[in-house]
Amino acid sequence: MIWFFLISGLFLGWSLGANDAANVFGTAVGTRMVRFKVAALISSLFVILGAVMAGSGTTETLGALGAVDAIAGSFTVALMAAITVAWMTRTALPVSTTQAIVGAIIGWDFFTRSPIDLRVLSKIIGSWILSPVLAALLAMALYFIFRCCLNRARIHMLRLDAYTRTGLILVGALGAYSLGANNIANVMGVFVHASPFQDVHVFDLFVFSGTRQLFLLGGVAIAVGIYTYSQRMMTTVGNDIFQLTPVLALIVVLAQSLVLLIFASKSLQGALIAIGLPPIPLVPVSSSQAIIGAILGVGLVKGGKGLNYRILFKISLGWILTPVMAAVLSFIALFFMQNVFELEVIHKESPHPVAQRVERVDRADAGDALPHHEPERPAARPLHQADDPVIWNPNQPNELVGQDGNQTPGPAGRRMNPADSLVERQAMTVADSLHVVVADTTVPPYRQNELNKP
Amino acid sequence: MTVLFRKHKQLEAQIDEYLDLVVQGGLLFKQGVKLYLQGRLEEFETRLQQLQEMEEKGDELRRHIETKLYLRTLIPESRGDVLGLLESSDKVLNRITETLLQISVEIPDIPDDLDPLYNDLAEYAISTVEGMVKAIRAYFRDLTSVRDNINQVLFYRKETNKTAENFKRAVFRRELRLSHKIHLRYFAYHAELIAEEAEDVCDRLSIATIKRYI
Incomplete structure (x- = not known):
């Protein structure tokens, strides 16, 4: 039964792979700099690595927002987030898996009357504003650095092409790793408290924890999404908002990857605390928001003439609609789950x-x-x-x-x-x-x- | 690192080699015209033969480069522009060869006092070609200097037009048969065409350069 409930998480993982992986390699594949097969292989591999190795930080934040601890509750929350993502994708509104899952968790909080930690919530919503702004600023800075370096280095066009391809693959790998680390919480975060996996001791060398096994499963679901459905998205992403050259694509993906990494890196957070700076919260941020922020950044730095403001308005609308819709759907579905199917959506013996x-x-x-x-x-x-x-x-x-x-x-x-x-x-x-x-x-x-x- | 980008380096070298052929073709043309005006026809024919071989080699090299660019899906964003540039610069080389060949076939009778003017005409026409090749090289390596080279081409293109006009005026104000006058005009016109083709390449280049700015 528990495996059945996990299906909603896997569905969400699949949609994340289909949608968000396009943000990492979309511009590279769209500009024909990297073949889809190569992009799919690299992103799948690194998403799984990121999820298993560094996925716990953001998961805790989601857990703090709402510790969905009954498997039926987790199932409903993940399913409603996935349905929101699928629905918004169908209506051609740009969608963020992160916003969908956060909205769905808030729906759970309301339904179970669990107190919402406003500090955590404000942290998450703040990150939704901060991440595109940060990505835009990083992209602007990178644009000037790249332009200065390229003008000075006078690299032959063909060699620049080779370097850009290599850069896109490396940065794409970093982006995929960051996506796995940052967004696995969206896919499997709600199942952590109800994880069916036990810790596995591998030859007394290391312990493969149940949570990591869960993240591995989520990572595999994302990889399946990348292989089966992301090609169309990859070939269309990027050019709708602003026409990108391969070098601009590299700048945009690098800015996005850095933002995802910043919001997922415990080491960076520790380093900031150590030097007395305010820490950046470990929050699952939306790769869609980050890439749009980065594209907007380079678009503005180039004069803003080629920007498609109609699409940008549509995107802003999607950013507001997604969490609200996910919260409402989650609330309604939880009601049915508890009162019609008589399933436990909050664990009775869980910590109060x-x-x-x-x-x-x-x-x-x-x-x-x-x-x-x-x-x-x-x-x-x-x-x-x-x-x-x-x-x-x-x-x-x-x-x-x-x-x-x-x-x-x-x-x-x-x-x-x-x-x-x-x-x-x-x-x-x-x-x-x-x-x-x-x-x-x-x-x-x-x-x-x-x-x-x- | 070197091994990783070896194929790109080879292609870079081939593009450079192709552009060298265009420049050398222009130099052979200038030399051929000079030899013809001096009446050293045997040496002129040797230059023409060299030019024809060079043109064939250029065609072969251009096709090879184009095939490689397509097969390896290199520079996907600029591939169309690069192929267009290579093809149109090949047309310039063809025009140079054709003009010299026509001189060889038709043996125009240029009055002695017009020799320096025709020589200047050839010099200016080939200067546009040299400027064009510099601009193409800059397009591959240093976008900031493309504009300077294009300006140079435009300058020499105007000089070519002026010289051709002077040549034609001088021809048509002489006591010559009309057929002779028209024949000479035809050779001035051909020299002008070389410069015009080079200018067309530069027009294409200026658009391609804007697209390449990041």
Whole structure:
């Protein structure tokens, strides 16, 4: 059954491969600088590598937006995002898989009445504005650098052609890697909490985690999308907004790849924090938005005369419509899933949303880094300094535990079930304000005591 | 790196070789006209033969380059322009050869006092061809200097026209048979055609250059 539910994620992966891979190699294939077979092979390979090796960063951000933890919920969210993508593609509106999945998750949040972390949401929406702007600025800068270098180097046209081809392949590979790293969260992010895979130990050399196996599956789905349906997109992309030369195509793809990498790179985020600069959030950004920003950048730098403003308006409309439509569809589909098919769309034994919220606040306090592995936690929050604090463990929802670890019955009013209604949730919030500490199940048991230290 | 781009380098060398042939063809034409005007017909015929061989070699090389460009799908964006440039510059070489051949066949009787004028006409016509080849080379390597070379071509094209006009005026104001006058006019006209063909190549080149600016 679980494999059936994963189909929606694979469908979303397929549509991402069919649409977004065209953003990476579209200009190269469209200008006949790289053959489709070569483009498909390279992009498939590097998308999978990016997804498996570096896909976790953005997944955490999506998880923070809404931890869809029941497989039927994940299925519905992914399916509605995929349907939105397919629908928008049919109506010839440019579509972003990232926006579709974020919209669908917000729909889930509304339906399950889970609190939406506005900080995360603003981070994601901010990245949708920031990524095309950043891509445009990078493309402009790269344009001037390239023009200056090419004028000075006086490379023969044929050799420039060879260098451009090589550059397009290398940058395309980087773009595909970044796409895998940044966008795998869109495809498989909602399934992480309900992953059917177990960790696999490979000859005691390394552990191939369940999440990575899930990402590998998503990567393969993207690759299938690239091979089966991206050729038409690749040959048409790029020329609609602005006519690109091969060198401009290289600049545009390089700018796009850098933007995707910037929003997926934990190393870069760490480096920025280390030198005291504000970190760039690890957010799944849209490759479509990035490439459009980059094309717009070079178009403007060349005087803006060749830009097709009608298409640009259509694109802007698509950017607004996609998340809204995905959210509405997701909400409606979840209603049917729960009430008609009687399937669980939120896990009853999962950490209570308030618990997740506390976890997120703690993480935010720890530097906003959202690491994918065990986070470095700060000292316990002032909450613990209250008299007689009580710990609520979501895995044992009917038991309240004293700070010393002894079971204490606690007042009757504090016995709550996380799967209960909004009234209970509000009660939890009240409990929070009354200095009840919510145990964090994401922290391993041997570190739970650290949370309780004053 | 060198191995990786070896084929591109070979093709670059072949394009350069082809353009060298066009320049050498122009030089042979100038020399041939000079020898003809001096009455050294045997040497003139040798130059004509060399020019004809060169033209054949040029045709062969051009076809080879075109085939390679198509087979390897090189420079897809500029391929049409490059092929057009090569073909039209080949027409210039053909025109040069044809003009010298016509001199050899028809043996025009140019009055002695008009020899320097006709010599100048040939010089100016070939200067346009040399400028054209420089502009084509610049198109491949250095776009910023294409314009300078095109301006040079336009200058020599005007000089060629002026000289041809002077030559024709001088011919038609003489006591010569009308057939003789028309015959001489025909050779001035042919020299003008060389310059005109070169100018056409440059017109094509200026558009291709705009397309190549990134």
